[in-house]
Amino acid sequence: MDAFLKSLKDKERELVSILEKTPTFMQLEAIRATITTFESNGIGLTVVSSSPAKSSPIVIPSDYDAESMAWKERILYIIKKLVNAGVSEILKEIMKLEPDKKKDFLIKRVGVTVSQLKKDGKIGVKKVGKSGKYYIVDVNQQA
Secondary structure (H helix, E strand, C coil), rough: HHHHHHHHHHHHHHHHHHCCCHHHHHHHHHHHHHHHHHHHHHCCCCCCCCCCCCCCCCCCCCCCCCCCHHHHHHHHHHHHHHHHHHHHHHHHHHHHHHHCCHHHHHHHHHHHHHHHHHHHHCCEEECCEEEEEEEEHHHHECC
16 A cells, blocks of 8 residues: 555656646646735635645755756755745846746746745745745755
C-alpha cells in the first residue's frame, strides 16, 4: 500500500507541476489570490476554496530552468539564491533570467506566487520598513 500511495503522490506532484504552467491555471490562481485578498481584508466574502490545505512538497532545484520549473520552484530558487528577498528583488532577478517575459505579467505572477508560498508555509516574511523580505521556512525541502 505504501508504494501505491507514493506513486499516487508522485503523479499528483507531476500533474500539479504541469498544470502550474498553463494559462488557465494561472488565471485560476490569480482569481484565488484576489478572493483571498478580499477575505483577508474583511470585506465579507464567504468563498469555499477548492485548493488543498497542505500543498505537496516542493524541491528547490539547484539550477534555474524556466522551461521545466513551476512558478513556485522559480520563486523558491530565487529566494534561496538571494537568502532574503522582497518582491521587487525577486522580480528583478526573474527579469534577468527571463528577459523575454513581459513585466506586467511578471509583476502579477510573482505577487500571486509569493502569496501562495506564504499561505502554504513554504516562505516566511520579515517586515523591513513598509515592505517585507521573504525567506525559506522549510529547509528540509531544499535540494
